[in-house]
Structure formats: C-alpha cells, structure tokens
Amino acid sequence: PSNISAWWNFGSLLGFCLIIQIVTGLFLAMHYTSDTMTAFSSVTHICRDVNYGWLIRYMHANGASMFFICLFLHIGRGLYYGSYTYFETWN
Numbered sequence: 001p002s003n004i005s006a007w008w009n010f011g012s013l014l015g016f017c018l019i020i021q022i023v024t025g026l027f028l029a030m031h032y033t034s035d036t037m038t039a040f041s042s043v044t045h046i047c048r049d050v051n052y053g054w055l056i057r058y059m060h061a062n063g064a065s066m067f068f069i070c071l072f073l074h075i076g077r078g079l080y081y082g083s084y085t086y087f088e089t090w091n
Contacts (some may be wrong), residue, residue: 007081010074017067024060 002061031050046053078084 006074007077010070010077012066013070014067014074017070020059020063021067024056024063027056028060 028046030044031053032043033039043057046057048054050056083089
C-alpha cells in the first residue's frame with residue numbers, strides 16, 4: 001500500500017527488542033547471583049570472565065531503553081494518526 005511508511009516499523013521493532021531482552025536476560029541469569037555480598041562481583045565476573053559477557057550486558061541494558069523508545073514512538077504514531085478510532089480493529 002502507498003500509505004505505509006517508516007512509522008509502521010515500530011510494532012515489529014518492539015517484538016524484536018522484547019526477544020533480545022529475553023535472550024540476553026537468560027544468558028545473564030546463568031551467571032548472576034543475587035546475594036547482597038556477591039552481586040557486584042558476579043557482574044564484574046560477567047563483564048571480565050564470560051566470553052562476550054560485556055556485550056550481552058550492554059545489549060540488555062541498552063535494549064531496555066530501545067524497547068521504551070520504540071514503545072513511545074509506537075503509541076505516539078497511534079495517537080497522531082488516530083488509530084484508536086478504527087472500531088473494526090477492536091471487535
């Protein structure tokens with residue numbers, strides 16, 4: 001269709017960001033300990049000793065920001081174009 005633009009990508013980007021968050025969160029949870037005495041040392045262990053642990057950690061941290069940026073842009077597009085007024089989609 002001729003009316004599709006780059007604004008229509010944010011819904012699929014939300015799904016992609018969510019999958020990245022789940023996958024990186026699972027990998028980080030394999031090495032993280034939540035005890036108050038060892039939590040910081042487990043994070044340094046992830047960054048220094050785990051192969052590409054620093055990359056997984058920063059992908060997880062920045063992925064959360066990207067998720068909310070895409071979420072706000074997706075909601076903003078819906079409000080701007082008035083997508084909530086199409087009652088056929090709510091049935």
